[in-house]
Amino acid sequence: MKDFGGKVAVITGAGSGIGRALALDLAARGARLAVSDVDPVRIADTAAHCEKIGAEVRSYPLDVADRAAVLAHAEEVVADFGTVNLVVNNAGVALTSSVAEMEWEQLDWLMGINFWGVVHGTKAFLPHLAASGEGHLVNVSSVFGFIGVPTQGAYNAAKFAVRGFTEALRQEMLLEGGPVRVSCVHPGGIKTNIARDSRGLEGAEAAKAVRAFDWVARTSPEAAAATILRGVQRNRARILIGADARIIDLLPRVLGSGYQRLVAIGARRLLP
Numbered sequence: 001m002k003d004f005g006g007k008v009a010v011i012t013g014a015g016s017g018i019g020r021a022l023a024l025d026l027a028a029r030g031a032r033l034a035v036s037d038v039d040p041v042r043i044a045d046t047a048a049h050c051e052k053i054g055a056e057v058r059s060y061p062l063d064v065a066d067r068a069a070v071l072a073h074a075e076e077v078v079a080d081f082g083t084v085n086l087v088v089n090n091a092g093v094a095l096t097s098s099v100a101e102m103e104w105e106q107l108d109w110l111m112g113i114n115f116w117g118v119v120h121g122t123k124a125f126l127p128h129l130a131a132s133g134e135g136h137l138v139n140v141s142s143v144f145g146f147i148g149v150p151t152q153g154a155y156n157a158a159k160f161a162v163r164g165f166t167e168a169l170r171q172e173m174l175l176e177g178g179p180v181r182v183s184c185v186h187p188g189g190i191k192t193n194i195a196r197d198s199r200g201l202e203g204a205e206a207a208k209a210v211r212a213f214d215w216v217a218r219t220s221p222e223a224a225a226a227t228i229l230r231g232v233q234r235n236r237a238r239i240l241i242g243a244d245a246r247i248i249d250l251l252p253r254v255l256g257s258g259y260q261r262l263v264a265i266g267a268r269r270l271l272p
C-alpha cells in the first residue's frame with residue numbers, strides 16, 4: 001500500500017496518543033477514516049479535527065474488549081464505507097503491579113483490551129481486508145513484547161501474545177498468497193497519556209511512575225504515526241518506533257536471558 005489517498009482506514013484507540021496522531025496523519029493524506037475509542041468525547045474531538053483537515057470521517061464509541069461490539073463494528077464500517085483497506089488495532093491500556101499483588105480483575109481488564117481487543121479487531125476485519133483486494137492489518141505490540149519488565153507482567157503477557165499472534169498471521173497470509181499484508185508495531189517510549197491513565201498505583205507511587213515514564217518517553221505520537229505509515233508502505237513485518245525500541249530489540253538477541261539482570265538493576269532505580 002504505497003498511497004493512502006481514498007483508502008478506508010480503521011483505527012481503534014483513536015481518541016488520543018498514537019491512534020489520534022495516525023488519524024490526523026491519514027486525514028492529511030486523503031484517507032477515509034473510521035475511528036473509534038471507548039471515550040466518546042475524545043473520539044468525537046479526533047473526528048472533528050480530521051474533518052477540519054478535509055477528511056471523510058466517522059467516529060464510533062467502541063470497547064474493543066467486547067467481542068460482539070467489535071464484530072458489529074466491522075459490519076457497520078463496511079456498510080458506511082463500502083470497503084476496508086487498512087486496520088490499525090491500536091487501543092491499549094497500562095497496569096503497574098507485581099504478579100503477586102495483581103488483582104484478577106485488573107488482569108482481566110488489561111488482557112481484554114490489549115490482547116483480546118487485537119484478536120477481536122483482527123478476526124472481525126480480516127475477511128473485509130481480503131475482500132478489498134489491497135488490505136493491510138497493523139497490530140500494536142510494544143518493546144515490552146521483546147523483554148519482560150518487573151511490575152509489567154500483565155502488560156508483558158498481552159504484548160508478547162500480540163507479537164506471536166501477529167507474526168503467525170503474517171506467515172499465514174504469505175502462505176496463502178492473498179492480498180492482505182500484516183505488520184506488528186513495537187513502540188518504545190511514546191509521549192502519550194498511557195502512564196497517567198494506568199491502573200495499579202495511586203498517590204505518590206503513581207506520580208513517581210509517571211515521572212519515570214516521562215523521562216524515558218522521547219518520541220512524539222506524530223513521529224510514531226509517521227513511522228507506522230512508512231512501515232505499511234514498505235510492508236515491514238516488524239515496525240520499531242524510536243531509538244530505544246531498536247536498543248531493546250537487541251537486548252535479548254545479544255544477551256539472551258542475561259538481559260533480565262540488567263533490566264532488574266535499571267528497574268530498581270526507576271520503579272516506585
